[in-house]
Amino acid sequence: MEEHAEVPPGLADAVVPVVAELFPVLLGRIPRGPTAALGRLGAPETDRDVFALQTGPRTRGPGESAALSGLRSLGDPVSERLFGALELTLEGLPADVPAEVEAMVPGPDATPRSFGFGMMDGPNAATVTAVRLLDQLRPGVSGLIAALVAELAAHEAVVPLLTPGPEFDDEEELAAEHGAVHLALAVAVAVPILRRVDPPLLAGKPAGVVGVALGAVSALLSESPMPSAYAGVLLEKRRAEYVLPRSSSGSAEVRGHRFTLAERPVEGEADFGGNGLAVTVPGGVAVRTGLAEGQVNVSTLILEGPPDAVALDWWDEVVEVSWSAEKGDATLGGGGAQRSKTPPWPGDFRVRVHAIGRDGEERERYELMLWEAPPGPDVVHKHSDRLGHVVRGEPVPEIETPPEAVYRWVGESALSEAATVTVVTGASPAEVLRGFGADPAEPVSALELSQAFDLDPWVIVLRVDAGVLAVEFNGFQGSYGRVLESLSRAGRTASFFWNVNAVTRLSFAEKGIVRAGFELGYAEETEDPRVTEALAGLDFDTYRDRRARAFVAVERYTGHRLVAEDIERMMAADVAYRIVPHLPELYPEPRDADGSRRFPGGGPLGADTDKLAFLPEETLRNLAWHAAEAAAEAAGVAEDLVVADTLAHRRLSPEAELLARRSQLHAYREHAWLWQAIHQATNPDPLSAAIRALDASRYAAGASAADLLDQARRLLG
Structure with missing residues (x-):
């Protein structure tokens, strides 16, 4: 809403009959899919990980109205879908402008007869363009509509229309209905006001009506509480979607040599004298750190049941305690703005805490494992760091530093x-x-x-x-x-x-x-x-x-x-x-005792590649070098002196080897497949040479690759 927009006395009561007439018609035309985003605008910030709230920041540009900034924050997909759904309905919608509206809202004569308008920020949704034009021609009108929508949302005759019934017991449905009813109200309010204003280029245009209405709803619902039933249905949604096991990693804030996993801020001191690492506190679990203040890395793993084994090798200290969650949703540091780390329901849990690096000789890290289990005594799986002995009041042993x-x-x-x-x-x-x-x-x-x-x-x-x-x-x-x-x-x-x-x-x-x-x-x-x-x-x-x-x-x-x-x-x-990297090592093709390939089925000829294993060695060697020659011809370098010498003598000269090595570099990769084919042809194992030279050559040969492979198949009979 505009900060200084004021609704003339009596205007809200005058518009109520129009709202009562148009509201059911409009509500029936509004699709519920995109209105869920509207309905969630007032949802708690801490619950936004439960659903993808695709709205942008509510920032206002220079001279921009609150309605326009609210509309832009919704994003084009939402506004365009709702505009498309309502466009035909609004074009044929009968609605008289009450006499009170005509008396209180300036009419067409207030619009300048000569004006200019331009936009420099690229393409926009039709609704955004319409609201910008309205703000240019009739400043304050969009703010008046937003203020009137807000006043009517609290009007005794309108409140029952905006209260979703008990049948909406699903979060998605309730959010969508919450958004839809407020949009229907806003559109019903915008229709008579904009018909009275009737600015040029906007008369009877649904884009302006829907755009202003969406901006008004965005402003209103962003500052309004959710329906009373919403907290319950949201909790049910979160519980239904909380699938185990679940893991996460991040950091925890350390204050006073401790961090917490808790449902609320933890006050007072914690006594770590029992096991030296972890203890339950009101609302959660506290962990003793070597670091006094700052951040430590913590990973969490929420399990369906106890882990199969206890990991001891990696960690210095491993301790297990019981914790009773009062409501769930415990977070690292106890801060409500953090992503929830524990299940969103109450119950008894075992918490296994792993620690490393508390003595300061390496990076300090922690892992917390949780699973539901009846309360039980603390279990110490491993005690080995110096800090633990100090905290427990035990003599500090001589710990040999490993090399x-x-x-x-x-x-x-x-x-x-x-x-x-x-x-x-x-x-x-x-x-x-x-x-x-x-x-x-x-x-x-x-x-x-x-x-x-x-x-x-x-x-x-x-x-x-x-x-x-x-x-x-x-x-x-x-x-x-x-x-x-x-x-x-x-x-x-x-x-x-x-x-x-x-x-x-x-x-x-x-x-x-x-x-x-x-x-x-x-x-x-x-x-x-x-x-x-x-x-x-x-x-x-x-x-x-x-x-x-x-x-x-x-x-x-x-x-x-x-x-x-x-x-x-x-x-x-x-x-x-x-x-300039060395050429890759050449390996023989693995064979079984009967000479067949040990790993059949793959290769440049598909299943036929396996048949190469039974060709004479000389035939295989000729096939390898024929493939390299075909690659050189396709690349147009067969007449190059170094390439021609290599193909003629079937070996890599020092100059050729340098070119082959350089072909592995970014700047020399034009003939990389050719040099790979030549290098593979030099493999001492004829079968490996034939398979790999043929494989590289088909990439180097380009359009003639099919002919090359057909020639190879003809050798197989």
């Missing part, structure tokens, strides 16, 4: 998400760069490379006491066998790769031979005593500190301890080197 603790900083560093760290002993930076496939004479900005997002590999090197440290931020070349073989010719080499998908690879190489390489937790037996010594006592089956243990192994094998200052020096120097 991997010195690498916990990596998880909070620029390396946290994905990287490969490689250490090469007894080597120079130039030797390491060449081993990676980089040119020591061509440095580039590491910052620029990191912002390029072209996925081309690059590396930063740093001279350290043991030799050279090489780091690939979000890269993985150092985990490849060919790179490790090349690097380890200069000195003993170890690398560790990890990414955001928890994929890892820990590798060791010496004298040009990869001695071991495996995913953490899946180490293979090795007879190399240096690798065995590096891995001694490191348990990779436990996820906690698994990455840090890998760095311990790298340190033991190479003698270099990675420290945060190494990464800081690299980033400060801002010098990196582009890598």
Whole structure:
């Protein structure tokens, strides 16, 4: 509503008969789907996660009326659907303008005969355009209508029309009816006022009527309470849609060395002396933290029943308590504005609290598991941190710091998400760069490379006491066998790769031979005593500190301890080197004892690919190189000297190998499939060469791919 709009005395009573006449007709024409958004405008902010309330901010532009800003906040889909539903009804709607309205509302003579109007903000819904025009031609009219709608909504003759009956016992239906009845009222009010005003370009236009009505309803319902039955039906909806199990993660506010999961703000002190970690308090559960003030990471898991096992390896402290929810909807911190974390119903729950890092040696984190269960005594599953002993008043034991603790900083560093760290002993930076496939004479900005997002590999090197440290931020070349073989010719080499998908690879190489390489937790037996010594006592089956243990192994094998200052020096120097990646390793096609493919059914020829396994080796080799030649012809480079030499001698010359390697880079990918086909044709295993060269060539051949595959099938008879 306009802040200063005033309804002339007696106007509301004069409009009541018009409302009574038009209301049932309009209500019957209003679709309930879009009116649910209107009806929920006054819903509590804390319940907006239950339904998608698709309304924009109620911000007013310069000189914009409240009705127009309210209309815009609803969004075009809502206004256009309701306009479309009412347009024909309004065009044929008989409605006389009461004499009192004619006496109290200025008529057409108040509209300027000469005017200009323009809009510079792009296309708008018809309703928005109409209300803007109305505000330009007759300032204050939309505000009058909004004020009149608000007054009539409280009128004793209208209130019964706006009160949904008991049959609306569903949240969706009640919200839709709440919105529909108020829209019917607003349209019934707007019709006689706008017919009296009759501005040019708007006379009898439904867009103006619906637009002003929607703006008035948006303003009114945003500030009005919901129907008395709404809280109950909303609670039933939330309970019906609260499906278990349910998990979430986020942060909790810590005050005075504690955070809470509670239905309301928790006052007073909590006594953690019993188990040192968690205790029930009025309204919820309080958890003792190492941090005094601030934020800690907390994950929650609401279960249908008790978990199958107790997770102990990852956590320092694990305690279980009982809590009786008075009404449900407990939130982290007890703040009503937060997303609900517990079921929206009362009952008895068990709460298992897990904690790590309270002693300050690593990032402090918590996990809360809840499930409904009868009250029971506290259960202590694990006590191991120093803080717990202090809080419980117990002697603090000597807790040995594990060797991997010195690498916990990596998880909070620029390396946290994905990287490969490689250490090469007894080597120079130039030797390491060449081993990676980089040119020591061509440095580039590491910052620029990191912002390029072209996925081309690059590396930063740093001279350290043991030799050279090489780091690939979000890269993985150092985990490849060919790179490790090349690097380890200069000195003993170890690398560790990890990414955001928890994929890892820990590798060791010496004298040009990869001695071991495996995913953490899946180490293979090795007879190399240096690798065995590096891995001694490191348990990779436990996820906690698994990455840090890998760095311990790298340190033991190479003698270099990675420290945060190494990464800081690299980033400060801002010098990196582009890598021309080595070609992928070539593997033989797995076969069974009878010579057939071990994994049948796939390949460039579909099921016919399996028949290639029974062709002579010479035929397979010829097929592979024929496919590469077809790819070169299709690419138009068969006459290129390097390509022609490669195809003629069926091998990659140094010049050809460099071109093949470069084809993996973003700027050189024009003939990537061709070089992949040529590289695959060099596979020592003829069957693998034929299958993979043919597969790559069909992509390089483009329109002639079908002919290429048909020729291959003819070889099969």
